Amino acid sequence: MDLKVYLKEKIALVDAALEQYLPKEEERPQSLHKAMRYSIFAGGKRVRPVLMLAACEAVGGQIDKAMPAACAMEMIHTYSLIHDDLPAMDDDDFRRGRPTNHKVFGEAIAILAGDGLLTEAFKLMSDPRFAAGIDPAARLGVIHEIATCAGTYGMVGGQVVDMESEGKPDMDLPTVQYIHAHKTGALIKASVVAGALLGGADDKQLAAIRRYGEAAGLAFQIADDILDIEGTTEEIGKDAGSDEARGKATYPAVMGLAAAKQEAQAMMDEAMLALEPLGAAAEPLRAIARYIVERKN
């Protein structure tokens, strides 16, 4: 398969759906909706929604059933970036080469734009307009999976431990593993699990997808850590080497660059193995995992 073509097609579908689902800029309060759209349409790679659609297809489902949840996932990812960038958190002025939300709209609106995106995500996943042909119990399962992985036992928890570990001299592997599994891995896993649930997966398929999600999620974050060291500022759209400068908890920091690369590869192998029972339908999920680990930005 041609991943470039696949991604381009799926990203276009996701972007069109986001355009449709998000509050319009002309609707009140305009400043808020403008700020929400600014960060949603800031050149994100749509990794999570595309993974959700690919997982839905991998179990034989129709992607339109997963589209609202896929866009909800992108809203949750985007809210987390807006809040992470705030002065009280990572204090970042740029993201993907553009000024961060609070630099453009001010801190108060940035906080509320994040709150708004998070809330709209759950509104979208429970919207009765998109209920046709989906088991209500599966929709509730998706909401529960995503809320679990986005909350204090998932992404928010990971962000707290990440923040509290920053600059500490005694950083250890279990802490880095906790941070990566929670801060990034959880939403990756939730994306594919949600896609499988909405695609009508049976228990065996769901277990395979879950195992894939856990391994790919970790591979994704280790690759990100490596990119921060090896990429240029132009390639990654933020200051290269910023993790090290901040004393961030990363895989290369605790195990060295070579071992981190090995670990990323091992996780990718694990992800590939998990997909075996799904056969050819899982080809996009395989290609995405490879792309994630080999990407340059």
Place this chain on the structure above:
Amino acid sequence: MDLKVYLKEKIALVDAALEQYLPKEEERPQSLHKAMRYSIFAGGKRVRPVLMLAACEAVGGQIDKAMPAACAMEMIHTYSLIHDDLPAMDDDDFRRGRPTNHKVFGEAIAILAGDGLLTEAFKLMSDPRFAAGIDPAARLGVIHEIATCAGTYGMVGGQVVDMESEGKPDMDLPTVQYIHAHKTGALIKASVVAGALLGGADDKQLAAIRRYGEAAGLAFQIADDILDIEGTTEEIGKDAGSDEARGKATYPAVMGLAAAKQEAQAMMDEAMLALEPLGAAAEPLRAIARYIVERKN
């Protein structure tokens, strides 16, 4: 009925359920869970959860069916207070006579505690452990109603317009109405609508409850505006007269104190009228509405 006894009993049930549902302090990340619990157990009056339970009973439902959503509503209300108090927003040092969340735990944890509470709320409402005996479609309806009323077309939207109106000389009644209906009214309405849905309300009952919620929500906020003028700092647990000092958009500010009192009364009359079809089962809802408008703190 004795409202004091009713409230005491219901608040105790809500507090016990919150204690059970919230992440434990000893669970990782401890700082986050401590911060979430600090604000949840900060002496809130539990108006929204009690309203949800009362609405559930008013349509003949069992309150245990509504308890997870009632606690979720309190988490959403609490997250909104934590974020509203932040330096970038209202910059409040005290709430209910205690230091605000960010004064105790720092801004970063306060932002994340709010994010965590909002996310946990949706996790709780979709938790399969509390699915027994409730139509999954009704659970989805509750999540959608609450997300709608908490998001950019509800509370978050109201907060933005409130913030942007602050100190403006040309404050008008439609703007104040928008702010009140969205910032406070929406969650009050969502509370009773959710209670009715989880109590198995029919269409007629649901319409009555919705109408009650809209009127009572507005009455609640006007009463709050009046209290800010007439209450003492001791009674209301924050600086009396702070709305006026900040040039906040309030009913007394745009129509005068006497007219605002009349409006609160008119809204209460409307709320009472709406409840007529529900008979004696709605007595707690009536008593709560009266209490809301006549309360001194």
